[in-house]
Amino acid sequence: MAIPLSNDSTRELVQTVPNRLPMLPIVSAVVFPYNVVSFSVHKPPNIQLVQKLPKRDSIVCVGLQKDLEQDFPQNEKDICTIGTASRLIHQMNLPDGTIQVAFQGLTRVRIKKAFMHEGEMVADVSPAFTVGGNDDSPEMNAQIMAALEKFEALVAMDNSYSRELTNILRMNIKGPGRFTDLVATYVNVPVKVKSELLAELNCRERLKKLIKHLDEEVARLAVEHEVKARTQVTIEGAQREFFLRQQLKAIRQELGEGDGAEAMIEKLKEKLEAAKLPPEAQKVCKAEIDRLSLISEASAEFNVVHTYVEWLLNIPWNTATRDNLDLIRARRILDHDHFGLEKVKDRIIEFLAVLKLKKELKGPILCLVGPPGVGKTSLGRSVASAMGRKFTRISVGGLHDDAEIMGHRRTYVGAMPGRIIQSLKKAGSANPILMIDEVDKMGADVRGDPAAAMLEVLDPEQNVAFVDRYLDVAVDLSKVLFICTANVLDNIPPPLRDRMEVIQLSGYTLEEKEEIARRYIIPRQVENAGLSKKQLVFKREAIREIVRGYTREAGLRVFEQKVAGICRKVATHVAQGKIKPSAVSTIEAADIGGYLGQRLWLPDDARRQPEVGVVNGLAWTSMGGDVLLIESSRYPGEGRFNITGSLGDVMKESVAAALSFVRSNANRFGIDEGAFRKYDVHIHFPEGAVPKDGPSAGVTIATALVSLFTGLPVRGDIAMTGEISLRGKVLPVGGIKEKLLAAYRGGLREVVLPKANEKDLAEVPAEARKAVKITLTEDAMENIRLAISGLKHDTGTIMVPVQTNGRKRAQR
Numbered sequence: 062m063a064i065p066l067s068n069d070s071t072r073e074l075v076q077t078v079p080n081r082l083p084m085l086p087i088v089s090a091v092v093f094p095y096n097v098v099s100f101s102v103h104k105p106p107n108i109q110l111v112q113k114l115p116k117r118d119s120i121v122c123v124g125l126q127k128d129l130e131q132d133f134p135q136n137e138k139d140i141c142t143i144g145t146a147s148r149l150i151h152q153m154n155l156p157d158g159t160i161q162v163a164f165q166g167l168t169r170v171r172i173k174k175a176f177m178h179e180g181e182m183v184a185d186v187s188p189a190f191t192v193g194g195n196d197d198s199p200e201m202n203a204q205i206m207a208a209l210e211k212f213e214a215l216v217a218m219d220n221s222y223s224r225e226l227t228n229i230l231r232m233n234i235k236g237p238g239r240f241t242d243l244v245a246t247y248v249n250v251p252v253k254v255k256s257e258l259l260a261e262l263n264c265r266e267r268l269k270k271l272i273k274h275l276d277e278e279v280a281r282l283a284v285e286h287e288v289k290a291r292t293q294v295t296i297e298g299a300q301r302e303f304f305l306r307q308q309l310k311a312i313r314q315e316l317g318e319g320d321g322a323e324a325m326i327e328k329l330k331e332k333l334e335a336a337k338l339p340p341e342a343q344k345v346c347k348a349e350i351d352r353l354s355l356i357s358e359a360s361a362e363f364n365v366v367h368t369y370v371e372w373l374l375n376i377p378w379n380t381a382t383r384d385n386l387d388l389i390r391a392r393r394i395l396d397h398d399h400f401g402l403e404k405v406k407d408r409i410i411e412f413l414a415v416l417k418l419k420k421e422l423k424g425p426i427l428c429l430v431g432p433p434g435v436g437k438t439s440l441g442r443s444v445a446s447a448m449g450r451k452f453t454r455i456s457v458g459g460l461h462d463d464a465e466i467m468g469h470r471r472t473y474v475g476a477m478p479g480r481i482i483q484s485l486k487k488a489g490s491a492n493p494i495l496m497i498d499e500v501d502k503m504g505a506d507v508r509g510d511p512a513a514a515m516l517e518v519l520d521p522e523q524n525v526a527f528v529d530r531y532l533d534v535a536v537d538l539s540k541v542l543f544i545c546t547a548n549v550l551d552n553i554p555p556p557l558r559d560r561m562e563v564i565q566l567s568g569y570t571l572e573e574k575e576e577i578a579r580r581y582i583i584p585r586q587v588e589n590a591g592l593s594k595k596q597l598v599f600k601r602e603a604i605r606e607i608v609r610g611y612t613r614e615a616g617l618r619v620f621e622q623k624v625a626g627i628c629r630k631v632a633t634h635v636a637q638g639k640i641k642p643s644a645v646s647t648i649e650a651a652d653i654g655g656y657l658g659q660r661l662w663l664p665d666d667a668r669r670q671p672e673v674g675v676v677n678g679l680a681w682t683s684m685g686g687d688v689l690l691i692e693s694s695r696y697p698g699e700g701r702f703n704i705t706g707s708l709g710d711v712m713k714e715s716v717a718a719a720l721s722f723v724r725s726n727a728n729r730f731g732i733d734e735g736a737f738r739k740y741d742v743h744i745h746f747p748e749g750a751v752p753k754d755g756p757s758a759g760v761t762i763a764t765a766l767v768s769l770f771t772g773l774p775v776r777g778d779i780a781m782t783g784e785i786s787l788r789g790k791v792l793p794v795g796g797i798k799e800k801l802l803a804a805y806r807g808g809l810r811e812v813v814l815p816k817a818n819e820k821d822l823a824e825v826p827a828e829a830r831k832a833v834k835i836t837l838t839e840d841a842m843e844n845i846r847l848a849i850s851g852l853k854h855d856t857g858t859i860m861v862p863v864q865t866n867g868r869k870r871a872q873r
Contacts, residue, residue: 078146078167082122083110084175084184088129091255092145093242094166099151103159104133110181111152111160119149122184123164124172125256134182137175143189143260146170166242169259193264194238201237204268209234211275212244218282221249238264241271250274284311303359322358325367326350332374339378342534346373369471372478372532376485381492381540385449386417398443399436400577404564405429409444412542426519428500428545428558431566432799434616437546441496444544451493453484458499463509466518468531478531481518481538492540500557501547512554519543519560567798568615568686570805570826571608578604582621590628595645597631599624602650610653610660613806615686615799627656671774676848678761679782679803679812680753681796686803688780690747691758693765698741706746709754715784716744719762722789722841723770730845732770742769757794759785760813760844773849780804781813781844789841793817798824805829811836813844 085107090100102111114121124144126134134140147164154160170186177183209230216222226247234240245258254274261267288311329350338346349370356363385391391413395406405427412425429437438454445452457480460466468479477483484495503511517523524538545561547553553561569577578599587597612619627648634640654660674693679686704716727734744762746753760783768775782800784792793815802825804812811834814822819837822830838844 078120078170078186080187081183081185082120082146082170083114084140084172084182085110085121085123086126086134086140086175086182087123088126089252091125091245091252091259092123092147092164092166093246093255093259094145094168095239096242096246097150097163097165098246099161099163101155101159101161106133106177106181108158108160111149111162113181114149114152116152117150120167121147121149121164122170122172122186123147123166124184125252125259129252134175135177137172137184140172140175140184141256141260142172143256143262144170144172144184144186145259146186169262189262191238191262191264194236196237196265201265201268204272205234205237205240208240208244208268208272208275211272211279212248214279215248215275215282218279218286219249222247236264237268241267244271244275248275248278250278287311303357322363323354326354329353329370329374336374337379338373339535339537342373342378345534346370349373365471369531372482372486373534376482376532376536377489377491378536380490382450382490384413384416384492385447386413388413388417391447394447395443398446399440400580401569401573402436402440402566405440405566408562408564409447413448426521426543426545426561428547428550428553428561428563429566430501430547430550430563432548432568432615434614434618434621435566435568436616437566438496438498441494441544444542445494448494448542450542451488451490452496453488453493454496454498455480455484456498457511457515458502459504460511461504461506461508463511463514464530466511466514468529470530471533476531478529481527482529482532482536485536485538485541491537492542494542494544497543497545499547500545501549501552512557515557516560519545519557567824568802569617570802570828571605572828573826574608574617574620575601575604577617578608578620578624582617582624586621586625586628589625590632592628592632592635596635596642597628597646597648599648600650603648603653606650606653607657609806610662611657613662615802623657627653630656670777671850672777673772673774674765674769676761676765676768676775677777677780677809678758679780679800681755681757681799686796686799686801688803688807688809689753689758691761691765692745692747693742693769694745695740695742695769697739700738701741703741703743704745705743706748707752708746709752711756712746712754712758715756715759716762718787719759719766719785721787722763722785723766725787726789726842727770729842730767730771732767736770742766755794756784756792757782757796759783760791760841763789763841764845764848767845768849771849775848776811776850778810779813779848780807780809780811781848783813783815783838783841783844785841791815791817791838791841791844797821801825801829801833801835805833810834811847813838813847815839 085102087100087102087107090098092098102108110121122144124140127139127141131139145166146168147166149162150165151163152160153162169189169191171189172184173187174185175182209227212230213227216224216227230240230243233243241258241264245255248271258267258270258274261270285308288308333343333346333350349366353363353366353370356366388410392406392410395402395409399406408427429440431437441454442452457466464479466479466481468482469476478486481495485491485493488495497515500512500515503515505512517527518538521539524541526535527538528535550558550563583599583604584594587594590597607620607623611623614620631640631646634646635642640646648656674695676691678689678691680689681687702716702720704713708716723730723732724734724737727737744765746758761781763785764775764781767773782794784794786792797814797818798821801812805828813836816837816839822835836847838847
């Protein structure tokens with residue numbers, strides 16, 4: 062069966078085409094009957110098809126793909142229904158492997174079915190006769206002339222068209238169908254539009270659609286010319302980009318579409334209206350949005366202003382969480398998350414109680430001071446959970462630039478708000494709990510002093526209107542609950558320290574460490590190692606062995622590392638099959654050495670044998686308390702003193718005061734006064750790389766000197782602390798709890814403290830007070846007598862008061 066070929070006006074049979082044709086689906090062109098179209102064939106199935114065709118006069122069905130992005134159609138559903146039976150009139154192989162072809166359209170056909178056959182597409186087609194192609198009415202002729210005039214206008218406006226096209230069209234007006242197909246072949250419209258014209262079988266309607274598209278194209282070119290006339294600038298570099306954006310803006314306005322920048326500004330205005338900013342911030346933000354609308358989107362200033370407005374809108378000015386004021390629940394959460402820390406817990410409960418009664422309260426500034434690993438930082442999350450507030454944390458350790466706190470001025474490239482405002486945005490709440498870690502480790506240099514910048518942040522009277530340099534508007538920080546942490550209080554500048562409520566956290570006792578390990582650390586590390594609680598069990602003695610033999614710290618950070626190492630080793634044995642997954646691994650004290658190696662600290666390490674000139678002192682450092690040996694030796698010389706151990710000025714003065722006391726009382730100790738001129742003395746504080754300072758070693762130094770010059774040994778199981786005066790009075794010192802805990806950990810039997818520090822013993826855990834004998838003195842003579850056995854000194858008739866664990870007795 063063959064399809065008759067119509068000339069579109071008389072249905073005169075010119076020739077016939079088969080009802081099954083090779084199918085050539087394309088995406089770049091549309092072939093109209095009686096017109097020649099050239100295009101490139103680049104898809105492998107199409108290339109294979111063209112290569113098999115004779116060079117000329119082969120008839121192929123050419124159709125447009127529905128989805129221009131599709132790799133290759135599968136069947137007739139992927140191809141437009143109306144195609145064109147076309148004759149191949151030319152083909153040329155190109156260097157890139159594609160083929161340039163030229164086809165002459167013969168007639169429209171309806172694609173009934175399309176399928177792949179031997180790597181090529183084949184189509185079954187049927188006639189697609191047109192209607193009205195022979196209409197010669199005055200109305201139709203008028204429409205043809207109107208279309209011709211519009212095309213002539215298009216050619217005049219667009220230099221890409223050849224001026225000869227209008228003459229060709231005027232000479233080839235052979236009915237509305239042939240005329241429309243000829244114009245559609247040459248006009249620059251999308252292939253989808255051309256496919257619509259090809260599919261329209263009513264010639265009158267086809268001509269109307271053509272006129273509509275010609276009108277749109279003429280209007281587009283008119284808008285383009287208007288934009289060019291409106292934006293007469295030199296098109297170079299950034300000016301070219303500006304010109305293109307102006308064109309795009311004019312086109313969008315003509316199409317009734319919103320401009321990208323304008324749409325963004327409208328969204329910013331909507332957010333501003335919904336944000337309910339404070340009056341000052343509202344005024345500034347509105348002014349910046351109005352300014353933004355006047356800046357070119359291509360300008361660098363546009364992004365700077367846009368970022369600033371976004372920051373203003375994203376700060377939680379009026380967004381706040383509701384406090385949970387259930388005091389019983391809060392206490393239960395704090396007790397569940399942390400063992401001990403009673404002072405901190407009581408202070409949080411007090412704050413909640415006042416807030417519950419008063420309904421509104423400026424956030425206090427708490428400062429938790431204590432050695433590392435005692436739970437300062439993790440406490441903040443528990444407080445947030447207890448109060449139902451958002452939690453955020455910043456670390457200011459090592460900061461040297463106050464702009465990190467106060468923000469950078471917007472004049473700088475890459476400027477942004479300070480960490481306080483960033484944390485507020487991150488929390489998404491105006492009343493979060495903000496933990497500021499390591500406030501004692503801020504520095505100062507030519508870039509500024511962050512500690513001074515913190516004065517405004519941490520002052521409840523000032524932070525109600527905190528001004529960040531980037532925002533330059535007041536932000537209310539009074540609802541924020543600030544919790545600061547530090548290891549040493551002395552490093553915090555006094556003006557900043559005065560603004561904070563300081564809560565001291567001391568080190569843990571052995572029993573406290575054991576309880577914390579059992580409740581929190583071991584379950585956490587067992588889970589981190591991929592084990593279950595039933596697979597790994599730590600005995601009580603094993604926990605104590607790790608604490609005593611492998612750690613020497615106030616907190617539990619190193620302890621947790623050791624436990625994590627044991628858990629990983631057990632997990633390795635389970636993974637290797639050495640331990641069955643169902644088996645229970647019990648860690649005994651005797652097993653610890655196999656997992657962690659040799660003990661780092663021997664039992665009762667501080668309990669030495671009595672030695673001449675060596676005394677146990679007690680120190681208070683950022684790591685907690687510690688037992689500090691003070692060594693002295695003498696050798697023939699000229700009475701010079703040498704002091705080593707990285708000492709500060711105050712400690713050197715303590716050595717001088719102790720020496721003066723010993724020399725002035727040499728006769729009472731039975732020391733020859735000439736010995737101070739015949740010998741040189743060297744006093745050394747071990748661990749020389751560690752800086753040491755403070756007056757609390759005065760009586761310890763004096764005891765070491767008396768032992769050195771009398772030749773009598775000092776007890777190895779006793780330690781002492783206290784400042785000494787020139788008259789031999791023992792003055793109070795700080796860090797009593799930490800020092801006693803250090804003596805307790807070190808296995809010392811007796812500690813001698815200043816009588817004035819008796820009030821500090823209430824803070825010392827009962828187990829430490831029970832294990833260590835505590836003696837209180839007011840006179841250095843009694844310290845020396847307690848430490849040096851066999852010393853006979855002349856005390857005259859002076860009664861030296863001594864108090865031992867609360868029991869007074871008199872000593873002549």
